[in-house]
Amino acid sequence: MNLIVFLPILAALFGVLGGIFRGLSLLNGYEPQTHLPISSDNFQLMLIILSVVSVVIFLALCAKIKFSTVPEFEKAFINNSAGHKTLCVLSALIISLCGAGGFYFALTNSDKSFYSHITEFPLWILAVFTGVSIIGLINTKKDITESNAYLTLIPMFWAAFDLIVIFKNNSSSPFVGYYSFELIPSIFLTLAFYSLASFLYSSPKPRLMLFTSSLAVLFSLVCVIGTIMAYISNSSLWAFEMQTLMRTGCLLGGALYLFALDLNLCRNI
DSSP, rough: OOGGGGHHHHHHHHHHHHHHHHHHHHHHHHHHTTOOOOOOOOOOOHHHHHHHHHHHHHHHHTTTTSSSSOOOOHHHOOOOHHHHHHHHHHHHHHHHHHHHHHHHHHOOOTTOHHHHHHTHHHHHHHHHHHHHHHHHHHHHTTTTOOGGGGGHHHHHHHHHHHHHHHHHTTOOSSHHHHHHHHHHHHHHHHHHHHHHHHHSSOOOHHHHHHHHHHHHOOOOOOOOHHHHHHHHHHHHTTTHHHHHHHHHHHHHHHHHHHHHHHHHHHHHH
16 A cells, blocks of 8 residues: 555644644743743654654655656646545635735734835735635646646745745744744745646656645644644733734645645545
């Protein structure tokens, strides 16, 4: 039996477990007054160990991929089944709605000057268009042409811009353990969507696609679940801005979409 079919499910399970570690770390690994990390944050250590183990396992599974011919984009990622379409539509709605919400909160944020967060506006606009592009790819059925192939590029630009904004906002932060797990999902989302576009614009790389997208799903869920746990359990400890919560929703949508694509790709290898 080809073990690669379990890769997307394993990525999701590891993401949930890592998200719990992340949430417990945010709640117990930082001083309430200063937000300085404490030295005995075992939950973050467990998250780091899980991350390293996941990379090794995913590498081993992806190395086992055997295929006589590289699957075409249409066969690898387009599926007319109700379950696949439901996941894709749900992810598109989440990303678009959170993108629109992020744009609204950035526009109406009176705590900062307009120019201090002007770089965030393109991020939220790209998030909205990412949701639209996912719907567009669903509606293409099995007819990818030059006129709609560009839809695979928009999610990549959104993820790359998210990476730029997160790094810009946190590059001078001393809390590396905190913001690094906010940064990592954007890195692997960018690589995963680049790998997706390579099926149309370059030579297909199914191994790279599965490896990067699995890690994108894992670390996106780590960020999403950790943020939600911290926000619900003790919102006064981590006063997340609404834009942070909107970004969390976008990461959730991106993880759902890549999870759906990985399930379909694994069935066609």
